[in-house]
Amino acid sequence: MRSSSGSRAVIVGIFTLVGLAILAVFILTLGSQRKTFTSSITVKSYFSNVNGLQKGNNIWFTGVKVGTIRSVSIIESSKVEVQMYIDKSAKKFIHKDVRAKLSSDGLIGNKIIELYGGTPDLPNIEEGDIIATDTLFSTEALMSTLSENNDNLLGITSNLKIITDQIVQGKGTLGKIMNDETLTDQINLLAASLNRSAVNIEKLSAAASDYTEKLNKPGTLANDLVSDTTVFANLRDLTERLRVISDSSQIFVNSLNETGKSLNASLDNPNTPLGMMLKDEKAAKQIKGILGNLQTATEKLNEDLEALKSNFLFRRYFKKQAKLEKSKQSSVSDTTFSN
């Protein structure tokens, strides 16, 4: 009886220990899952809407769980303070300018806080830091966008249906291309023409290549213009001189212009000799009469000179002149023959 009660006590002891061990395993597993026994720092963020985020929800950084939500509390209208436990072991990877956004582990999963970004040059986050937040993830917003996309897709497919119907019926440019054989021939011709054009362009480009090659050859004018500094200096001197000449010409033209103007003024004035000659008819008639008298006088003088040639006083002089003339002509002809 005594041994029976003793073994019973042992069994109860084992049973109790095993039961407590199971409970301890549960607690430890839960603790490791919840990071209860890991040392952590507390940081916070402010959101306008946390979409059902709860205490104990996870915090991810680059897809790895680095902490849990400590508390979620409304501090003023449209401002929710979220305090977060971040594992100290993860602290060295998270920098001051890291940003937080509300996300979800799957389309219908729990809400999480996702940390992302951060510049490695900046120091790591510390206890009590405030993490900047970004636009919230919202299932409603996502569904709204998806709905809008669906509407757009419906519109696109409807338009495509209309377009394909018209193509099948031979309407529009594409429809004609697909159905009109003459258009196809024309397109073929066009393609052939384009092909020829391409060949010509190829030739042109080859010629242009040759030309540029020649231009690049040293000693040519174009190459000298580009590369020879003395040619350019000469051109610059020449230009300078041309400019000086141009200035002088301008002065000359101006002077001529002035002269012309004064001449015109003189011509218009009948009191000046030229004006009188051009404008005064009476003077013109007098001049005409003088010229007629001069003509008559000249003719009479010619007659008198002819008469003088016959005079014995002057005959000898005229014969001497004739001989001198003759000798000059003979010397000229001798020179021509000798050449």
Add this chain to the structure above:
Amino acid sequence: MSSNSAPKYLISRKVDTFFSDITAASEFTLRFFKEVFRPPYEFRELIKQCYQVGYKSLFMIALTGFITGIVITKQSRPSLSEFGAESWLPSLSGIAVIRTLAPLVTALICGGKVGSNIGAELGSMKVTEQIDAMEVSAINPYKFLVVTRVLATTIMIPLLVCFAGLVGMLGAYLNVHVFEQTSMTTFFIAAFDKISYLDLVSSLVKSIVYGFTIGMVGCYKGFNASNGTEGVGRAANAAVVLSMFLIFTEEILLVQITNYLR
């Protein structure tokens, strides 16, 4: 003549009996808290009762927990498959087993097995006047019979719940592994991902309350058995029915309190 003129019952016989039973049960329960801290302590009887309640129920609890784990997973799979959420099966099984199924199933099984045992044992001792004989022998029957049994159920049922939780999770894992080829590590990480300390604590508190209830109801019904062997059967039956009813009532209340704290 004067005694005949006085009313026999305050309201009616049934109602008066009901309220007087509540008073008696309350006194019986309060007496436990008085006796439990008062020496002498019946350790040997306590260990015997722990052996009876805990070890002797282990196989049945483990089997029931294992089946429960498999069943909850099997029943949940079609619903989750409809929207491609089979990956939620571990967390769903974890929540179901730890939060509710392990404490409730253990309590119901123990309520049936242990509660009826205690009721029948104490009832037969009552009708055969063994309890009266103990009183005559200067042995406190309440301390020897009731305190040890209630303590045994209060201590052992939480431990049984731990076993049931573990075995239930293993059953769920087996089912998930067979159908989804999920590894044990992945399964348990996912299962515990959605469980909080509050779930674990509330589950333990519930099992302590259920254990206390089962022991107390069994002892009370057995201690107050009457009318010979028929009374023994009635006491055993009443112990099971009342303890189960109280377990469900307490479940509702404790779930409400847990949700309030959550």
